[in-house]
Amino acid sequence: MKVAITSTGNSLESTLDSRFGRCSYFVIYDTKTQATEFIPNPNLESVEGAGPASVNLIASRGVKKVVSGEFGTKVKSIFDSLQIQLVVVNDPKKTIAEIIELLEKGKEE
Amino acid sequence: MLITMPRPKRIRKMTNPPHFRGYKPIGLSEESTPVILNYEEYEAIRLSDFELYGQVEAAQIMDVSRPTYARIYESARRKVAQAFVLGKVIVFEGGKVYFDSEWYYCHFCGCYFNHPAKDTEVNACALCGSKNIEQNSDSPEQANTEDICTCPKCGKEKEHTSGIPCQKEICPECKCQMVRKGAPHHHRMRNNNCQ
Numbered sequence: 063m064k065v066a067i068t069s070t071g072n073s074l075e076s077t078l079d080s081r082f083g084r085c086s087y088f089v090i091y092d093t094k095t096q097a098t099e100f101i102p103n104p105n106l107e108s109v110e111g112a113g114p115a116s117v118n119l120i121a122s123r124g125v126k127k128v129v130s131g132e133f134g135t136k137v138k139s140i141f142d143s144l145q146i147q148l149v150v151v152n153d154p155k156k157t158i159a160e161i162i163e164l165l166e167k168g169k170e171e
Numbered sequence: 172m173l174i175t176m177p178r179p180k181r182i183r184k185m186t187n188p189p190h191f192r193g194y195k196p197i198g199l200s201e202e203s204t205p206v207i208l209n210y211e212e213y214e215a216i217r218l219s220d221f222e223l224y225g226q227v228e229a230a231q232i233m234d235v236s237r238p239t240y241a242r243i244y245e246s247a248r249r250k251v252a253q254a255f256v257l258g259k260v261i262v263f264e265g266g267k268v269y270f271d272s273e274w275y276y277c278h279f280c281g282c283y284f285n286h287p288a289k290d291t292e293v294n295a296c297a298l299c300g301s302k303n304i305e306q307n308s309d310s311p312e313q314a315n316t317e318d319i320c321t322c323p324k325c326g327k328e329k330e331h332t333s334g335i336p337c338q339k340e341i342c343p344e345c346k347c348q349m350v351r352k353g354a355p356h357h358h359r360m361r362n363n364n365c366q
Contacts, residue, residue: 150283168300
């Protein structure tokens with residue numbers, strides 16, 4: 063299963079980006095192969111509609127779960143209809159590596 | 172000839188659809204025609220007879236009027252009674268409903284998550300897999316109740332006019348596009364019109 067995580071930078075040491083639509087990078091993590099891919103967010107500077115555009119980008123990668131700090135009002139209903147699960151982590155200091163560790167732990171249980 | 176059209180049915184809100192498909196009577200050899208219990212009827216029985224809400228509260232939860240709720244509940248009870256007496260299969264199907272996915276909170280890693288796949292049960296945290304979770308009635312983002320447009324640069328406020336997006340409002344002093352006060356990203360919004 064693929065999981066998207068919003069990141070402030072392009073390394074595993076970067077912290078979680080608390081925004082969804084205007085995060086700096088999306089990390090696509092594959093729990094099966096343990097591969098990570100960093101995608102720079104093209105919607106970073108948009109004034110309007112960054113959330114839905116980011117949803118499209120993520121959904122086209124076949125992601126089933128999204129981890130971020132917060133989600134705007136427009137995106138929740140889109141994610142619901144696409145059957146993509148949302149996870150809100152209220153800790154901006156968490157690094158991408160720590161979140162991947164939690165996901166791996168969750169997979170074992 | 173007078174032609175009348177019924178009013179369209181209001182869409183009913185479902186928060187907890189069943190995670191199984193129906194019921195079968197024990198000890199009957201021949202299959203009879205099943206009773207179709209709509210999702211909204213299932214929800215009405217759940218709210219009234221399981222959660223023990225009054226009709227007024229239950230109607231508010233399903234986002235319909237009190238008389239409409241009474242009709243849904245009446246129909247649900249008749250269908251269940253019919254299935255009981257005649258030994259019919261009950262199948263949960265159809266109905267004019269929409270699903271609102273609920274938020275859950277994990278006590279282990281402190282995250283919130285929702286559960287869009289409504290037909291399976293939630294038993295573990297989506298992130299860390301912990302079983303120590305609870306259903307959370309509020310969305311993790313606080314609902315924005317004030318209707319005020321604000322300038323991201325100087326903080327000038329203006330009452331929001333319904334129907335006009337805050338971005339179409341221009342701050343008279345710094346010519347910035349305004350944003351909704353308390354919007355999740357309002358302090359981070361940038362725009363090219365700022366001087």
